[in-house]
Amino acid sequence: MANPIDYLLTGLLNALYLSTKNQTSHSLTYSELMMLFEKHYEIPINRAQVELAVARMEHEGLATLVLDPYADTVIETSDKTIAEYCGSHAGVISRGWSNEEWLRSAFRNEKLWSDIDQGVDESEDVRVIPSADGFVTVNHNDESYKAVEEAVVEADEALRSDNELQVEERSWIRVHLEAGISLLRSGGPILRSALVALIIEPLKAAMKAAASEKVKALVGIAIKNLMIWLAH
Known part of the structure; x- marks a missing residue:
């Protein structure tokens, strides 16, 4: 069974990869990543949904998170890492990476967003360490x-x-x-x-x-x- 977060993860990676073609490496905040997705797909998303997808990115070795006690967390990744990851995975990630229209059709399905929000609710008690200092x-x-x-x-x-x-x-x-x-x-x-x-x-x-x-x-x-x- 497909994992609903795979769709959002692939969409975020697509938006990042396609919206910044002249960059080979990326360093951006959650807010900046949200804006890229919303501009690319013309669909609003919230911070909790993005945090769940970014946690998956970190877990998969797709991104490094730079934590700061005062400013927003910075997400670091690269085009090479994104392309290799999406190209080596089957199912939703590979299909959504190569077929944007298919992925957009999934984003038009309200059930997908409901299932993503359910994943957010289930993980809301898992906190990120605000700072590794101290x-x-x-x-x-x-x-x-x-x-x-x-x-x-x-x-x-x-x-x-x-x-x-x-x-x-x-x-x-x-x-x-x-x-x-x-x-x-x-x-x-x-x-x-x-x-x-x-x-x-x-x-x-x-x-x-x-x-x-x-x-x-x-x-x-x-x-x-x-x-x-x-x-x-």
Whole structure:
């Protein structure tokens, strides 16, 4: 079954690629990306819908997000990355990339936008870390911290027993996770950037590499809990 966010993702990539033909690399905010889409397709979209699609872009390695504590997040990508991604994927992404009219017909379907908004509602409790700068203080008696440690440990154990992961992939992910867990258990002030590097980034890599839906679910819960905790 087609994922409704695939249509919006492809539309955003098309609008970005076709509207800026003289650029090989792109650095723009959510607002600028929204305006490109609305100008190209003459369809209004909202920030939450774009954030959901951009989160998919980051997950797929299509874009890098530059977070700022005071200004809007900057999305960095390139024409080469966009073209290679769309050209190598089947289904909605490949079809929408090569057939603009077919994609426009999907955007005229109200059911598509309803399903996209449902995805927004389901993900609204997942917050983006406002800044990787600064410290977070670990209090081992805090219930929210306990939920974070438990989720990360469960994800690590699931990855340890996942024989479908390549040995080298599993090895580097778990080395980082174990260092991150040890850092959490040490307590006191910890750099947010250290937890992002040691836990979140390896878990994101695990999410892409894992084949087991159970493992992916546990990894997703760990990422969600840690990001919410870091955002406080």
